Amino acid sequence: MLDKNDVSKRQLIIQAAAEIFSTRGYHTAKIEEIAQQAGIGKGTVYEYFQSKEQLFRDTVKEGITIVDLAIQEQIAQETTTRGKLIAFARKTIEIGQKYRFIAKLFIMDTSFMDHDFHEWLVERYGQSLKTIENIIRDGIAIKQLRPLDAACFAQVLSGGIGTVAGPLSLVEITPQNEERIAAEIVDYFLQGISLER
Amino acid sequence: MLDKNDVSKRQLIIQAAAEIFSTRGYHTAKIEEIAQQAGIGKGTVYEYFQSKEQLFRDTVKEGITIVDLAIQEQIAQETTTRGKLIAFARKTIEIGQKYRFIAKLFIMDTSFMDHDFHEWLVERYGQSLKTIENIIRDGIAIKQLRPLDAACFAQVLSGGIGTVAGPLSLVEITPQNEERIAAEIVDYFLQGISLER
Amino acid sequence: MLDKNDVSKRQLIIQAAAEIFSTRGYHTAKIEEIAQQAGIGKGTVYEYFQSKEQLFRDTVKEGITIVDLAIQEQIAQETTTRGKLIAFARKTIEIGQKYRFIAKLFIMDTSFMDHDFHEWLVERYGQSLKTIENIIRDGIAIKQLRPLDAACFAQVLSGGIGTVAGPLSLVEITPQNEERIAAEIVDYFLQGISLER
Amino acid sequence: MLDKNDVSKRQLIIQAAAEIFSTRGYHTAKIEEIAQQAGIGKGTVYEYFQSKEQLFRDTVKEGITIVDLAIQEQIAQETTTRGKLIAFARKTIEIGQKYRFIAKLFIMDTSFMDHDFHEWLVERYGQSLKTIENIIRDGIAIKQLRPLDAACFAQVLSGGIGTVAGPLSLVEITPQNEERIAAEIVDYFLQGISLER
DNA sequence: CATGAATGAGACTTCATTCAT
DNA sequence: CATGAATGAAGTCTCATTCAT
Incomplete structure (x- = not known):
């Protein structure tokens, strides 16, 4: 007890x-x-x-873990590449709204912090990207996607979505349009925006 | 003197x-x-x-102005939509490398600051996005691009590139591959990554 | 506790x-x-x-209150006009000795301070003078004193005694001669110093 | 030149x-x-x-000298005891109005200053009082005044007038009533305020 | 001589951290 | 365990003073 x-x-x-x-x-x-x-x-x-710094680290770690799990779970329920990417986008946007504080934790200036923590954060960030990378690599393997630098793409996708979902976003997001915006963004990447070819 | x-x-x-x-x-x-x-x-x-805060504001304002001008200048030299977007991407990446501190200034947590400054920052950010929005709108007007939410797209593109160029980037960038990476990213958006359709 | x-x-x-x-x-x-x-x-x-300034204000307010109460109490025990005035003088001198710091607080340069505090100080000073004014007015009413500007007189009396009691005083004051000096000063005012008439 | x-x-x-x-x-x-x-x-x-402190000392010394001379000069023109005292009072009041800054210099907190300067200030203050003491002593000598402690009286008179003339004064002073107030105050001392005896 | 840009000692104030209760 | 009163290190900012021009 x-x-x-x-x-x-x-x-x-x-x-x-x-x-x-x-x-x-x-x-x-x-x-x-x-x-x-x-x-x-x-x-x-x-x-x-032990200290304010420790409390901050633990708070960030816990936050990241929760967010990551939520995203993983959502993706696992989809089967197609597009479905998985939209699921990722939608969950990221949703979290950016609901748990705005978690989103902010990532944008916050943490460079002053303990070197080890910073490394941990970077590594953890890398892990998060791996989720997308794997979706992409799978898509390439089954010839759904054209060959490309999965690591680079993952970062562009994640950064693009994160920006729209983040606290500086100029795109108005409501529970009703989350799904639509997620699809719109993913389709920028899947279909491209060019009319030529 | x-x-x-x-x-x-x-x-x-x-x-x-x-x-x-x-x-x-x-x-x-x-x-x-x-x-x-x-x-x-x-x-x-x-x-x-006058104060530390004032120094910070002036530093940020000056930095943003310099970066903005450099980007505008680069874009003005291109004529095609793709050329303009790649110019934007390349200059953003280059600045993210050379003036890493400016890039960091944007990620820094400034929410604690003077309300007016925060508003100024958001407005300025909106202006920056307008540059891309205009490229996009022009592209749509001349039927080079499909119709889409230019504002949303601008934010996704800018966020995506900014992330790759930024201090947390996991993509190794050298003066030699800046051009290639810029083109690769822009083509994610222009051509899309899907092989279907 | x-x-x-x-x-x-x-x-x-x-x-x-x-x-x-x-x-x-x-x-x-x-x-x-x-x-x-x-x-x-x-x-x-x-x-x-909250601040050094606040501490100063509270210190002054507390000091003035204590001194005022002590003087009021002493005066209340006397019945005649002369008795009250001597009581006032003696207590003022005594406090100027014992609580020299309170006396000094009044002479201190406070003009730089918060406007409200300065106003409070002036008002409080006016209140202190009222004590003497009332003694004088009572004395006039019962024909013990000749008619005069009570407000002006109060300030002269208080200023005269305060100067003798104050930190720049050149009159040597001991517990033994406090009473005598108080009486001497009051009699300057009551009897006058002129031999003519 | x-x-x-x-x-x-x-x-x-x-x-x-x-x-x-x-x-x-x-x-x-x-x-x-x-x-x-x-x-x-x-x-x-x-x-x-040499320094701010030196400038302050010199300013005070000069101010005191000017004021003292002006008072001395005024007194010298009078022949009677009452005339001299009223001249002193009037000039003090006038200076307190016209050269309010000199009056303030005296009330200012100077205890923090160089010990030597403080001693000089006290000595100079004593000298100023001597002017009144001498008027009083002369008055006693020619039996115009009753015997009394001239030093103590000088301080009471000077303090009383100074307070009325000073920056905290509650008595409204105009060029028109200076003379009247000076006379009123001096008569408090000469005639006394008591009706008895 | 006159100046004012540059300086740094020193003061107020905040707030993470401790520890006695 | 829980608390919050007490603490002092550390940071921002002021301003008397200097000195090169």
């Missing part, structure tokens, strides 16, 4: 931290704010996390 | 600020560091800029 | 501030000095007061 | 300093402000005064 209590309090803090870090950024966020958001005392945060 | 001196010293500080803000981020950058980088005293910075 | 602790620590800081502000003046006083004087850390001061 | 030029520039700075120190106080006054007020460059101030 105590254990369960502990776990839930740790989670409580992470939730609060995600919220505050997202809206205020790492440096502007204050430990006291996070504690208040979590409805606990300032000192308690330090019972569960 | 004095005038020239003034201008160059202000510029000197902006250069140093761009360097330090880029590598360290706004909050981690210290005024003293910037002054050292510029080879001047701490107090001198305040002779040219 | 915590509550009592809080109150006493705030008071502790005010005491230290009164001491330091009095001997060093507002601008020369350093927050660190005040903290040291109070035997606490620099940061603790800011737990109880 | 050069010499004369030097003298007048030194004087120019002192005038500007008196103005600025009076309105802003020692610590809030900036050397640059004073230079601007004098219509010269910041560095030039240091050609004539």
Whole structure:
């Protein structure tokens, strides 16, 4: 019971931290704010996390894991290349809306952080891209797609979608048009936009 | 002489600020560091800029202006839609390499800043996208491109290229392959990647 | 217990501030000095007061209140006009000695401060004078005093006594001669110093 | 000619300093402000005064000397005790109005200053009081006044008048009523305010 | 002599972290 | 375990003073 209590309090803090870090950024966020958001005392945060930096890392790691799992799950339900790509796009957009704070965590300036963490983040980013790369490679293998640099493409696709889904987006997104926008974007890539040929 | 001196010293500080803000981020950058980088005293910075925040704003504005001009200039030299888009892509990639700090400035977390500045940044970003939108609209008008949401497309293209050019990029870029990568990316969009149809 | 602790620590800081502000003046006083004087850390001061200026204001307000109360109390115990005026003079002199720092707070240059505070100070000063004005008016009403401008007189009396009691005083004051000096000064005003008429 | 030029520039700075120190106080006054007020460059101030503190001292000394001379001169023209005292009062009030900055210089917080200067200020203050003391002593000698502690009285009189003339005064003073107020105050002291005896 | 650009010591203030309760 | 009062390191900014022109 105590254990369960502990776990839930740790989670409580992470939730609060995600919220505050997202809206205020790492440096502007204050430990006291996070504690208040979590409805606990300032000192308690330090019972569960060694430092502000550690709390940030754990919050980011947890966030990324959740988002990644959600996307993977969605993709697994599709069978066609286009279906998988649209699923990826739609979920990315949805998350960018619903969990805007996670999206922001990625855009946030983290270069000041511990070198190891930065490396971890880059590696993790690479893993995320692998998901798309694999879809592409599969598509090439079954001759649905033309041969191309899957790594480069994955980054362009992910970056393109992420930008539309992100906090600086100028495209108005509602729950109703998520699907349509996802399809539109994917088709830029699949069909191309040129009328010639 | 004095005038020239003034201008160059202000510029000197902006250069140093761009360097330090880029590598360290706004909050981690210290005024003293910037002054050292510029080879001047701490107090001198305040002779040219009212505050750290003001220095940051001016640095960003100057950077954006330079980059924008460079891109516009490059595009103006091309006549075809594909040529313009590749020029945009190549210049964006080149700048992302050469002026990595400018690229970083955009990813940096600036949400904490003065509301007016944030609005200015968003508006300026919108202007940048207009450049692409116009290329696209022209292409549609002359039936080179199929009809599509130019605003959305501009954001996807710009985001896709920016990601490859940016500091988290996993695509290795050298002066030699800039042109090739730019063309490859643009062709994802123009020709599409699907073999079907 | 915590509550009592809080109150006493705030008071502790005010005491230290009164001491330091009095001997060093507002601008020369350093927050660190005040903290040291109070035997606490620099940061603790800011737990109880928003800023140095706020600390100064609260210190002055508290000091004035204490002094005013002490004077009022002393006057209330007297029945005759002369008795009240001497009580006022004696208490003012006594406080000028014992709480020299309060006396100094009044002479200090506060014109640079927040406009509202300055207004408050002037108003409060006016209130203090009212005490004397009322004594005078009562004296006139019962034909003990000749008719005169009570407001002007109050300021002359208060200024005259304050100067003798103040930090620039050239009159040597000891606990033994306080009473005598107070009476002497009051009699300048009551009897006059002229032998003619 | 050069010499004369030097003298007048030194004087120019002192005038500007008196103005600025009076309105802003020692610590809030900036050397640059004073230079601007004098219509010269910041560095030039240091050609004539070693430091800000030195400039302040010289400004105060000059101001006191001017005021003292003006008062002495006025008194010398009177023959009766009452005439001399009223002349003193009137001139003090007039100066408090016209040269409000000089009056403020005296109230200003100077305790932080160089010990020697503080001693000088106290001594000079004593000298000023001697003027009144002598009038009083003469009055006692010729049996116009009753015997009393001339030093104490001088301080009460001077403090009383100074307060009415000073920047915190609540008595409205106009060129028209200066004479009347001076007489009223002096008569508080000469005739007393009591109707009894 | 006159100037004002450059400087850096020093002050206020914030906030992550500690630790006694 | 939970807390929040206390702390002090560290950062921004001011301004008296210097000195090259």
